[in-house]
Amino acid sequence: MKAKIIAFMALAILSASCSSDFLDEEPKSSLTAAQAYGSLGKIEPVLLGAITNWRNMQKDRAGLYTSLGTDEAQQGALQVTGDANQAGLDLYNGFLSQENQAIGQLWNDRWPVIEVAAQTIRALGTNTEDDSAKRDLLLGEASFLRATLMFELTQYWGEIPINDKAKTVEYGLKRQPLTLVYASIVADLERAIQKLPVTQSNPAFPAKGVAQALLGKVYLYAPEASGYRDYAKGKQWFEEVIKSGKYSLLPNYADVFSPDHANSSESLYEWQYNNNWPDNNQIQWQTGSRVLANIDQYAYFGGYDLILPTQYCYKDKTDGGIWEPGDVRKDASIRYDFTYKGVTPTLPAGFGGDELDPHVKKYEDIRVQGKQSFWNSGKNKPYIRYSDVLLNYAECLNELGNTAEAEGYVNQVRTRAFGGTLPAAMKWSGLSQTQFRDQILDERMRELAFEGWRRMDLNRTGKLVELVKARNKWAKQNGTIATFHSLYPIPIGEIKLNDEIGPENQNPGY
Structure with a gap:
C-alpha cells in the first residue's frame, strides 16, 4: 500500500x-x-x-x-510554548x-x-x-x-x-x-x-x-x-574538487550570502530562489525577529523567531562562546543590532523574552525592504560550499595523521574570516590530532552556521548528546536528551501504511 x-x-x-x-x-x-x-x-x-x-x-x-x-540553533521561546510537536525537536x-x-x-x-x-x-x-x-x-x-x-x-x-x-x-x-x-x-x-x-x-x-x-x-x-x-577515500574525492581548479573562496565572506554573488566560484550547489511565489523560500519569516515584524511587515529582518542561535553560537570566546576577535563571520552570520529606521526597538510585554536576542542574519534579503513582506525572502540557500570542502578535506587529513597539512587548509578558510590577513595568534599550528578534532567542530560552526550540517556533524563525531545538553537552552532545561536521540523515530504513518515496517522495526528508544 x-x-x-x-x-x-x-x-x-x-x-x-x-x-x-x-x-x-x-x-x-x-x-x-x-x-x-x-x-x-x-x-x-x-x-x-x-x-x-x-x-x-x-x-x-x-x-x-x-x-x-x-548546539548551534534552538527555537524562540514563544515558538516552544506554541507548538508541542515542534518544541519536541529542542526539548x-x-x-x-x-x-x-x-x-x-x-x-x-x-x-x-x-x-x-x-x-x-x-x-x-x-x-x-x-x-x-x-x-x-x-x-x-x-x-x-x-x-x-x-x-x-x-x-x-x-x-x-x-x-x-x-x-x-x-x-x-x-x-x-x-x-x-x-x-x-x-x-x-x-x-x-x-x-x-x-x-x-x-x-x-x-x-x-x-x-x-x-x-x-x-x-x-x-x-x-x-x-x-573511509578517510582515505573521503580525502580522494575532496581532493578531486580542490584540484579541479573550478572552485575558490570569495574574498569577502559576506558576499557568499549576497544575491549579487549567487552561484559564485565558492558554490558547488545552491538551491535557487527569488522574491516571488512559488520561488521564494520564506526563510526570513522563520529566522527574523517578531518585534520587527510587529513594527513593519516590510522590514527585511523581521520574522517569527522559529530558529535562533544558541548562546554558544552567538557569544565571544571570552564569554563562553565561539567567536574570536576580528572574525568577520560573526557579524555576517548573526544579527545583534535591531535598530530600524533610526529607532532602537524595545521588547513588548507578552512576548517570549528573546525576540531581541541575537538572530540568524545569513538569509536576510534586503531586496524586499519597503517593497515586499519578508515572507518573500528569496536568497539562494547553500548546499555545499568550497569552504566546507576545505574543512572536510582537512578533517580527513587529520584522521590520516597529517595534522600539520590539515592546519594549512583550515587556515585558508580562516584567512578569509579575518579579512584576508590571518593574525599569527589566530593561525592554527602545532595542534595534536585530538586538539584538531575538538577545534574543527567550532570552526565548522563559525563558517557554516545555519547551513544545515550541524546535526550530522555532531552525530558523526559522537558529540550530539554531550554538546546539545550543555549548549541548547531547551535541551539543557529539560535534561532528557539521550543517546537514542541521535536518530529520529520512524513516523507512525510509515508504520501503519508499510506492511514491511512494523512497531518492532522502530528505532530503539521510541
Whole structure:
C-alpha cells in the first residue's frame, strides 16, 4: 500500500512539472510510469519537477527543522510554548516521538522524489534513443538526486528502505542494513560523477563537483557500523574538487550570502530562489525577529523567531562562546543590532523574552525592504560550499595523521574570516590530532552556521548528546536528551501504511 501512495505522489510531481501539451495527451489520472518515462523528452521535465521539489524541501519551516535541537540553533521561546510537536525537536521530550508531525513531514516529503529518480534510472536503462549525451546527463542527474536524499534520510533515521527498481523483489519496502544503504548511495554517486558535466548551464541542476564533494562526505559521515567510514577515500574525492581548479573562496565572506554573488566560484550547489511565489523560500519569516515584524511587515529582518542561535553560537570566546576577535563571520552570520529606521526597538510585554536576542542574519534579503513582506525572502540557500570542502578535506587529513597539512587548509578558510590577513595568534599550528578534532567542530560552526550540517556533524563525531545538553537552552532545561536521540523515530504513518515496517522495526528508544 505504501508503494502505491509513493508512486501516486511521484506522478503528482510529474504532472505538475509537465507541459500542457504533454498533459493533453492523456488525463492526469491515467498516466502510467511507462507513459511518464517513455522518452527522453518526457523524462526531462519530470526530473526538473523532482529537483524543484527537492528545492522546496529546503524552504520555510521544514527547511530548518533539522537545525533545531543542536548546539548551534534552538527555537524562540514563544515558538516552544506554541507548538508541542515542534518544541519536541529542542526539548527531546515525549513529543519527539513517532507521532511527531514535523518528523513525519521530513520523512514523507523525500520519498516521492526518490521514486521519480528511481523510475528515471530504470527507464533510462532501457532507453534506445539516439541522443546518448542527453541520456547520460539525465542518468547522472537522477542518480545524484536519489543519492543526496538517501544520504540525508540515512543520516537522520539510520536503516532505511532502498528504492532500486532493479531489486524490488529483493529489497521490498523494509529497512535495509546500513552496509547496503551506503553501497547504494556510493554506486549512485559514482555513476553521477561519471555522467555529470563539469558545468551546467542551469544552476538548478547538479554538476560533477557537487557529486564528488558529496561522495567525499559520504565516506567521512558514514557510521563506522556501515563499513563505509573511509578517510582515505573521503580525502580522494575532496581532493578531486580542490584540484579541479573550478572552485575558490570569495574574498569577502559576506558576499557568499549576497544575491549579487549567487552561484559564485565558492558554490558547488545552491538551491535557487527569488522574491516571488512559488520561488521564494520564506526563510526570513522563520529566522527574523517578531518585534520587527510587529513594527513593519516590510522590514527585511523581521520574522517569527522559529530558529535562533544558541548562546554558544552567538557569544565571544571570552564569554563562553565561539567567536574570536576580528572574525568577520560573526557579524555576517548573526544579527545583534535591531535598530530600524533610526529607532532602537524595545521588547513588548507578552512576548517570549528573546525576540531581541541575537538572530540568524545569513538569509536576510534586503531586496524586499519597503517593497515586499519578508515572507518573500528569496536568497539562494547553500548546499555545499568550497569552504566546507576545505574543512572536510582537512578533517580527513587529520584522521590520516597529517595534522600539520590539515592546519594549512583550515587556515585558508580562516584567512578569509579575518579579512584576508590571518593574525599569527589566530593561525592554527602545532595542534595534536585530538586538539584538531575538538577545534574543527567550532570552526565548522563559525563558517557554516545555519547551513544545515550541524546535526550530522555532531552525530558523526559522537558529540550530539554531550554538546546539545550543555549548549541548547531547551535541551539543557529539560535534561532528557539521550543517546537514542541521535536518530529520529520512524513516523507512525510509515508504520501503519508499510506492511514491511512494523512497531518492532522502530528505532530503539521510541
